[in-house]
Amino acid sequence: MPPAAYDSRQVQIVLQSLRAQGILQPSKARAGEDVVIAYDLDALHTGFDSLVKAFPLHFLHCYAIKAAPMGFILQAAIRAGLGLEAASILEVESALFHGCPPEKIVFDSPAKTYKELDFALSKGIHINANTLEELDRIASILSATSSSTFPPPSIGLRINPLVGAGTIQELSVATATSKFGVPLTLDTSSFSSSSFPCSSSYFSLSNKHKVISYFHKYPWLTGLHIHVGSQGLGMDQLAQGVKVLIALTEEVEESLSKNGAEMEGRRRITTLDIGGGLAANYLSNQAMPTHAQLVEVLREAAPSLFVPPPLSSSNRNGSNGSSGSSSSGPCVRVVTEYGRSLTAKTAWLASRVEYAFDNQEEDGREGQREEEGGRGTTGLRTAILHAGADVLLRECYVPGKFYHRFTVHDKDGHLAEVKEGGKEEGQVHARTPRLHNLAGPLCFAGDVIVSGIKLPKVESGDWLVVHDVGGYTLALFSRYCSRAAPAVVGYRIGREGGNEAGMGVTVEVLQGREAGESVLEFWGPRGERER
Numbered sequence: 406m407p408p409a410a411y412d413s414r415q416v417q418i419v420l421q422s423l424r425a426q427g428i429l430q431p432s433k434a435r436a437g438e439d440v441v442i443a444y445d446l447d448a449l450h451t452g453f454d455s456l457v458k459a460f461p462l463h464f465l466h467c468y469a470i471k472a473a474p475m476g477f478i479l480q481a482a483i484r485a486g487l488g489l490e491a492a493s494i495l496e497v498e499s500a501l502f503h504g505c506p507p508e509k510i511v512f513d514s515p516a517k518t519y520k521e522l523d524f525a526l527s528k529g530i531h532i533n534a535n536t537l538e539e540l541d542r543i544a545s546i547l548s549a550t551s552s553s554t555f556p557p558p559s560i561g562l563r564i565n566p567l568v569g570a571g572t573i574q575e576l577s578v579a580t581a582t583s584k585f586g587v588p589l590t591l592d593t594s595s596f597s598s599s600s601f602p603c604s605s606s607y608f609s610l611s612n613k614h615k616v617i618s619y620f621h622k623y624p625w626l627t628g629l630h631i632h633v634g635s636q637g638l639g640m641d642q643l644a645q646g647v648k649v650l651i652a653l654t655e656e657v658e659e660s661l662s663k664n665g666a667e668m669e670g671r672r673r674i675t676t677l678d679i680g681g682g683l684a685a686n687y688l689s690n691q692a693m694p695t696h697a698q699l700v701e702v703l704r705e706a707a708p709s710l711f712v713p714p715p716l717s718s719s720n721r722n723g724s725n726g727s728s729g730s731s732s733s734g735p736c737v738r739v740v741t742e743y744g745r746s747l748t749a750k751t752a753w754l755a756s757r758v759e760y761a762f763d764n765q766e767e768d769g770r771e772g773q774r775e776e777e778g779g780r781g782t783t784g785l786r787t788a789i790l791h792a793g794a795d796v797l798l799r800e801c802y803v804p805g806k807f808y809h810r811f812t813v814h815d816k817d818g819h820l821a822e823v824k825e826g827g828k829e830e831g832q833v834h835a836r837t838p839r840l841h842n843l844a845g846p847l848c849f850a851g852d853v854i855v856s857g858i859k860l861p862k863v864e865s866g867d868w869l870v871v872h873d874v875g876g877y878t879l880a881l882f883s884r885y886c887s888r889a890a891p892a893v894v895g896y897r898i899g900r901e902g903g904n905e906a907g908m909g910v911t912v913e914v915l916q917g918r919e920a921g922e923s924v925l926e927f928w929g930p931r932g933e934r935e936r
Contacts, residue, residue, distance in 0.1 A: 411690060411753050411872045413812065413820045415910075419443055419896050420755060420818030420868055422912045428894070431816060431866060432759060438918060439791035440756040440891045442879060447897055448751040449478065449875070453485035456747060459696040463714050464739045467511045469681055470496045472744025472876040475893060477915050479503045482747075490681075490742040494521040497530060508559070511678065511740060513630075515584055522546055529556035531740075533563050533630040533678060537587060540619055540626065547625070561628025561676055562616065564589055566649035573637030573806050579646060585632065587616055589649060616653070617660045620673060627673060629654055632680025635745055636807075640699050643682050644706035650677060651707045677710070678740040679703075685749035687808045687873050692750050696743070710739055745876040752875035754797075754891075755814070756790040758867040763787075764842075786839045788863040793845010793852040795888040797871065798881040800854050801845065809854070810872040811843065813861050818868065821861040836861035843869065847886045884927060889919040 423429040423441065430437030456466055467488035470479065474496065479489060480503050488509030489500040494517075500510045507528045514521070515535040522543055525532050534540045543560060565586035570577035578585045589612055620626050633646040654674050661673050686693050704711050714737060764785040794801035800809065813821040813836075823838040839862045845852040854871070863869065882890050893916045899909040925931065 411750075411810075411812075411870070415445075415896075415898050416443075416753065416755075416812075416870055417814065417818045417820060418898070418910045419894075419912055420814055422896075422910050423894065424818065426912070428892070428914065429755075429757070429868070432757065438892050439759070440754065440796070442752055442754050442796075442874060442891055442893045443912075444477075444752040444875060444893065444895045444915070445898075446481075446895045449481055449748065450485065452747045452751060453482055453487060456696050456743065457486055459700050460739075460741070461711055461713055463737070464741060465509060466741045466743065467509065468747060469742050469744030470499065471880055473748045473878075473880055474499065475879070475916065476503055477895065478748065479505070488740075490744075494518075494524065497521075497525060497528075501528070511742065513563075513632075513742070519546065526550075526555050526558060529559065531559040531561065531628070531676065533561045533628070535563050535584075535586060537562075537615060537619060540623060544623055558625045559628070559676065560623075560626050561630045561678055562587065562619065562626065563630040563632070564616065564650070564653065566631050566633065566646040568633050568642055568645045568649070571634055571637035571639070571642060573634075575803060575806070576636050577634040577638065579631075579633035586630070587612060589613060589616075589653065613653070613656065617657055620657050620661060621664065624673075628676035628678060629657075629674060630678035630680065630740075632678075632742065633682055635682050636684050638682050638684060640683070640694060640702040643679075643699070644702050647679050647703055647707045647710065650679065651709060672737065674737065676738055676740060678742070679710070681742040681744055681746070683743055683746040685745050685873065685876070687749070687810070689810075690872075696746065714738075748876035750873050750875060752873075752878075754792055754871040754874045754878065755868045756792040756871070758788045758790060758863055758865055758869055759846075760789040761786060761863045761865050761867075784840070785842060785857065786863065787842045787844055788867075788869060789844055789846070790854070790869055791846055792871070792891070793847050793854060794849075795845065795847060795883050795885065796878060796881075796891060797845070797854050797874075798883050799877070801852055804851075804853070804856070809874070811855070811858060811860060812870045812872070813863055814868040814870060815864075816866040816868070821867070823859075823861045838862070846888065884924065887924050887928070889921060889924050892916065892918040 420429065427436065428438055429441065465488050467490040468482040469490045471492045479499065482489065483503060483505050488511065489505045490511045490513060491497040491500055492514055497510060497512055501507065507530050510530045512525045512530050512532045517539060519542065522532065523546060526546060534543060540562060547558060563586035565583055565588040566579055567581060567588055568579045570580050581588065629650055631646045631650045633643060654677065657674060658672055683694065683696065683699055764787055799807045815821055821836050824835040838859050840857050841860050841863055842856050843854045843858065845854060879890065879893065892914060894912055895915045896910055896912045
């Protein structure tokens, strides 16, 4: 698990370095960036390395591109030995472009077209079919194509283990109405609420038999896949989904063996994809739960998942020497698809506060009355930022479900704190605490990142820092109001040549702010003016 990127001293140093380089400047300078996303590159690399070390060697970890699709992140994942999970054909192309071996790419889109399936099959990319109909479509492509044209197919089927929703319905994909996977409905007549069903006796006979029949029908079908959701799901719920996957796997193998579809001792299912879904902690600076903790939960729920495959000279995963085929048949590789847990806590966003003002109360007075004891105010203050529903989309459109922590830094990068407590090294003079609405730059009332949050009084020219934005932030960028995507910088902190905090910093622009011409071209070519 990566360490949290936010450290007040580090953020101060990075902000000051960006200002010294002219990347961040006051509004009146009419230059520089209004908002940046800053990645702690050491934290990013540590996260990838800790994931690989937490699991056995026969696991292939495919970073979920959709979490943060930037090229520098994909390249870091590949260098760490990870594969890539793609949710669209352009993500597949991005994975190939950045040098990911095709056999370490997983293609998971629920809406794959014939053209997209053609391409993935031609490259030898692993495909997780979302429906039985998609398997039939793949079969029609393979039957119409010479066996010498495509490499041996690597195909899995996504099932829905129906473990239910987590605390965020929008991110829960193992519900009865989910669009993802073949649902394995429960036989409620034999269901006991005291224990979660983990054997095939609980599966709907119709759906279970359909799935098994497709393994008999298509010898090239060699994988099963689940994914129950992401943020808002506990590790026990993830483990419940894996238990369903293992139970179905054994049912399939037993049926194939009894009917002579596979030689005795040879397993058909050689890829088990357990998806992702490990939640990130947005409530504190602590990086938890960890992948190592998840391993312990999964090991208890599904110990067979952690049995190492037989040694072999072949290497299906392309990541270690213990994967591939044994003399008795193919062994099982286990695929994961983590994204948020690898990236969320590796970055923060800094937006300049363009304007800040007190809101009028219902009686017409401005919100400046101090509370009893002078520890705060009853009035509300609004800060206008350059980041809102364009880059923090879920936070604005689904308020209350996607939480972040915020800190205030002055125009020079120093941390601002409330009057309560003492001073930190390098912080500005303490400020009066106020309740704030943090509003974005878009033209609609809902463009508010958070309402009524208590912060040191925010002033125009400050830098408002949003913590834990490394995943599902820039990836969800919206073009509403024709906003340009913000610049992304990366930094590393050293101890040599440092400032008063004893730290040195190396900051680089990883990708610049999107050009205005690019935004305008998105809406179509500009024609000549009428004369």
